[in-house]
Amino acid sequence: MDTYEEVRSIGSGNFGVTRLMCNRDTGELVAVKTIPRGNHRINKSAYREIINHRSLRHPNIIQFIEAILTHTHLAIVMEYASGGELFDRIVDLERFSEDEARYFFQQLIWGVSYCHHMSSMLHSRPKSAVGTPAYIAPEILNLQEYDGKLIKAIQYEIPQQVHISTDCRELISRIFVSDPSKKIPKSFGDGYIDYRSDEEEMQEEEEGPEENEEEEDECDKILREVQEKETPNMKALSIG
Numbered sequence: 001m002d003t004y005e006e007v008r009s010i011g012s013g014n015f016g017v018t019r020l021m022c023n024r025d026t027g028e029l030v031a032v033k034t035i036p037r038g039n040h041r042i043n044k045s046a047y048r049e050i051i052n053h054r055s056l057r058h059p060n061i062i063q064f065i066e067a068i069l070t071h072t073h074l075a076i077v078m079e080y081a082s083g084g085e086l087f088d089r090i091v092d093l094e095r096f097s098e099d100e101a102r103y104f105f106q107q108l109i110w111g112v113s114y115c116h117h118m119s120s121m122l123h124s125r126p127k128s129a130v131g132t133p134a135y136i137a138p139e140i141l142n143l144q145e146y147d148g149k150l151i152k153a154i155q156y157e158i159p160q161q162v163h164i165s166t167d168c169r170e171l172i173s174r175i176f177v178s179d180p181s182k183k184i185p186k187s188f189g190d191g192y193i194d195y196r197s198d199e200e201e202m203q204e205e206e207e208g209p210e211e212n213e214e215e216e217d218e219c220d221k222i223l224r225e226v227q228e229k230e231t232p233n234m235k236a237l238s239i240g
């Protein structure tokens with residue numbers, strides 16, 4: 001079961017570390033996210049991530065490959081995106097042309113649209129209240145507390161020296177609005193983005209996700225499946 005060998009570390013997130021690894025049998029490069037086990041809340045989030053991720057198949061979404069359970073960690077093996085961080089690319093180039101920005105934006109919208117479309121079949125909906133502050137929707141950020149202060153108003157401004165088309169300006173002005181009812185309409189993004197009211201979504205965040213029996217069963221099922229393949233320790237992944 002010594003299938004994957006570490007090549008290097010790629011990055012870390014809120015729950016664990018992601019490494020570039022090589023499948024010894026096929027030579028395929030994969031990304032493996034390892035999450036320490038033990039914390040019930042993290043375990044649940046990780047299982048839900050597996051349940052949702054493995055149901056997705058789309059060219060603009062990283063493909064789930066498999067999950068491996070060890071005594072200490074849960075490892076999610078997935079397709080490796082070799083292009084690096086979009087943010088770093090923008091920083092390196094200093095700025096994108098509108099055509100380049102459109103190229104990436106379109107892919108993002110396709111991926112997100114697909115997730116929203118699939119969310120009716122998945123066991124939890126895409127959430128916007130977690131993650132990196134810079135990427136959080138304004139209405140969610142408005143409610144956050146930083147350094148003990150509650151942020152009540154956010155103003156976005158496009159600097160004078162940035163020249164963008166009227167269409168692009170219009171698009172941005174309709175995305176960065178804190179009133180969900182004034183946001184870009186449903187028809188945007190192939191017509192099937194679920195622009196469920198963010199207030200509804202925030203309320204759900206506050207109350208906590210719905211715990212339904214079906215979801216619990218699914219978590220148990222995944223856990224059992226993963227446990228059947230349980231490997232004794234992280235050596236099975238040849239880390240470090």
Ligand SMILES: Nc1ncnc2c1ncn2[C@@H]1O[C@H](COP(=O)(O)OP(=O)(O)OP(=O)(O)O)[C@@H](O)[C@H]1O
Pocket residue numbers: 010011012013014015016017018031033062078079080081082085131132
């Ligand atoms: N499949 C992948 N291919 C290439 N790089 C990846 C892949 N998955 C993750 N990474 C890199 O590893 C970093 C950490 O990923 P991880 O999924 O742990 O956290 P995150 O998505 O940044 O945040 P969060 O913990 O909120 O999910 C990412 O920022 C990215 O640079």
